[in-house]
Amino acid sequence: MTFRTLARLAPLLGLVVAMPAAAQDDGGARGAASITEADVARRIGIIAHDSMGGRSTPSRGLDLTASWIAAEFARLGLKPGGDSGRFEQRYPLTRIAVDTARSGATLVGSGKKVMLPASRDLFYASGPRSDRWIEGPVVLMAAPTVETSASAPVEGKVIVVVGAVRSPGGSIVRALQPALDRKPAAVLIVSTLDSATFARQVANQVAERVSLGAGPNTPLIVMVRESAVAGVLQAAGVSVSAMRQVASPVTRDLPVTVSVRVQDRPGAGQDAPNVVGILPGSDPVLRNEYVVFSAHMDHVGTDATAGADTIFNGADDDASGTAGIVELAEAFAQPGARPRRSLIFLTVSGEERGLWGSDYFTSHPPVPTEQMVANFNIDMIGRNWKDTIVAIGKEHSDLGSTLNTVNGAHPELGMTAIDDPWPQENFYMRSDHYHFARRGVPVLFFFNGTHADYHEPGDSPDRIDSEKEARILRLVYWLGREVGNRDVRPQWNEAMRKKVTGR
Structure with missing residues (x-):
């Protein structure tokens, strides 16, 4: 039996x-x-x-x-x-629409300065929106993983993300989650979208949408156009195209500072x-x-x-x-x-x-x-x-x-x-x-x-x-x-x- x-x-x-x-x-x-x-x-x-x-x-x-x-x-x-x-x-929850005229970012470093207006070179992904400019030095993260995010020195810094994500499923935010939990000032993700798709995303952010209210320790996350930031990153010794091809994750501080702000026209x-x-x-x-x-x-x-x-x-x-x-x-x-x-x-x-x-x-x-x-x-x-x-x-x-x-x-x-x-x-x-x-x-x-x-x-x-x-x-x-x-x-x-x- x-x-x-x-x-x-x-x-x-x-x-x-x-x-x-x-x-x-x-x-x-x-x-x-x-x-x-x-x-x-x-x-x-x-x-x-x-x-x-x-x-x-x-x-x-x-x-x-x-x-x-x-x-x-x-x-x-x-x-x-x-x-x-x-x-x-x-x-x-909040019904929001980004005010592109009062939103954007500035990158300064190695003798170069670039301004990214939200009407052209930047679109909002998630996080807090306010009339306050968020500032901090840059830490570069190329091809990040959960493991490298856990050890990256990010507190008070602006994370600039370049390159493919090598975590399962390819989610940038989830690969970055351990770093996001350790109070970075903000996150700029260099977009891989083609120019037409990026432009549609920029245009869409002015339409009202429902968003989860940001938590007290949630950083602002925005997507930025590659062609707009490539020059200032190159002057700091970083080739965006090379970073997209790295065989293993790269994390390092850069001699660049960022100021970024996203304001919205809040609804009910x-x-x-x-x-x-x-x-x-x-x-x-x-x-x-x-x-x-x-x-x-x-x-x-x-x-x-x-x-x-x-x-x-x-x-x-x-x-x-x-x-x-x-x-x-x-x-x-x-x-x-x-x-x-x-x-x-x-x-x-x-x-x-x-x-x-x-x-x-x-x-x-x-x-x-x-x-x-x-x-x-x-x-x-x-x-x-x-x-x-x-x-x-x-x-x-x-x-x-x-x-x-x-x-x-x-x-x-x-x-x-x-x-x-x-x-x-x-x-x-x-x-x-x-x-x-x-x-x-x-x-x-x-x-x-x-x-x-x-x-x-x-x-x-x-x-x-x-x-x-x-x-x-x-x-x-x-x-x-x-x-x-x-x-x-x-x-x-x-x-x-x-x-x-x-x-």
């Missing part, structure tokens, strides 16, 4: 099978049984209904979704973890919701540590040019994960199901805009991030493979081996949990777990990949495999029980921790 057969027959035969402690008690089984295919389908149908209007950030449909989730958390008896005793945590202030529910743990000591379950409740809204169906319902992306968070909260709220550690159930918004909500939550958490022992993030788990779930980040900590152990103890789920099969897509940095990871919280990202309906009107509730999703959620539930009950917290692979956090 195989172990899997024995595990299936054990309840009938009165046998005790060696499996994680969290898998054996009646309370745990009661919680798992509460996660059903019918519940998953019903909740996805509510979140991805046409009346929610595609849940863009910000929108009335997003607020309706947040209110529904908050009501579910209240019904389940969770404690509010948001603002002023509420489940919702609101974060600030707005905000957007996260929803936070907390289930206190059963152990008087371990209840001060937290396991976080997260998913994003926003999507991309509507598009009048899309054809007959103009609503992007986002059933898989990510009503599937959002419904999953409510299902998990309901499971852990069952009698006897709560683990020794406390649990945080989190739905964020702004993911489609650039991980806004998770960035704000991890910067303004209800408990210190040092007390968060793990984050299980769920995004797009309702389609594709029938019996497989991708668990991105398995190799980064012992959460991967814990997941394998828990999955082996529950053959009735029929799930295979695999490593990231698409490392070239850099999904690790593209969903909300990333902001937990870069702040030192071990993570696993449960994800079943994109498909032809990704960010299309066809991502509708009728195409969700609710039976499969229910099994995935039961796996995440059992994993949460195991991590929530263990004496010791999950441990990073130290090399990966340094790579992700930059410290």
Whole structure:
């Protein structure tokens, strides 16, 4: 008789099978049984209904979704973890348009001076906008990586970025993140765009748009035209064309100073919701540590040019994960199901805009991030493979081996949990777990990949495999029980921790 057969027959035969402690008690089984295919389908149908209007950030449909989730958390008896005793945590947004006549930059060094008007040679990317000129000496970073960013001497300096990014996924800002966390004055990125595309970006910045309110330590980031800065950098001993070809990262101070300013014509202030529910743990000591379950409740809204169906319902992306968070909260709220550690159930918004909500939550958490022992993030788990779930980040900590152990103890789920099969897509940095990871919280990202309906009107509730999703959620539930009950917290692979956090 195989172990899997024995595990299936054990309840009938009165046998005790060696499996994680969290898998054996009646309370745990009661919680798992509460996660059903019918519940998953019903909740996805509510979140991805046409009346929610595609849940863009910000929108009335997003607020309706947040209110529904908050009501579910209240019904389940969770404690509010948001603002002023509420489940919702609101974060600030601004409607802005750059005032190009009062924005720009000046570079001075080695006998040369160049002025970059925002009407021609510069466009705003992110960060604070004000009437104050930001000044500082230049530190050059060519072909930066997370590792070189972590050691670059940047505090109070203006980072000038040149060349290709050699980090997975090729994101400049994410490769620079460790440096951005150490208070540079500003960042100028020498653009690789062709002249026509750059000109369109310059023109577009005067149109009103929604932006995340900049945090207190967020630097101003602008893109600058290569031809406008090549001369002053050449005089300082830097060939832009050569820096684009370097075989390994280059970081060095330059005898150049920069003054830069971006002012805007501000519109009305707005905000957007996260929803936070907390289930206190059963152990008087371990209840001060937290396991976080997260998913994003926003999507991309509507598009009048899309054809007959103009609503992007986002059933898989990510009503599937959002419904999953409510299902998990309901499971852990069952009698006897709560683990020794406390649990945080989190739905964020702004993911489609650039991980806004998770960035704000991890910067303004209800408990210190040092007390968060793990984050299980769920995004797009309702389609594709029938019996497989991708668990991105398995190799980064012992959460991967814990997941394998828990999955082996529950053959009735029929799930295979695999490593990231698409490392070239850099999904690790593209969903909300990333902001937990870069702040030192071990993570696993449960994800079943994109498909032809990704960010299309066809991502509708009728195409969700609710039976499969229910099994995935039961796996995440059992994993949460195991991590929530263990004496010791999950441990990073130290090399990966340094790579992700930059410290």
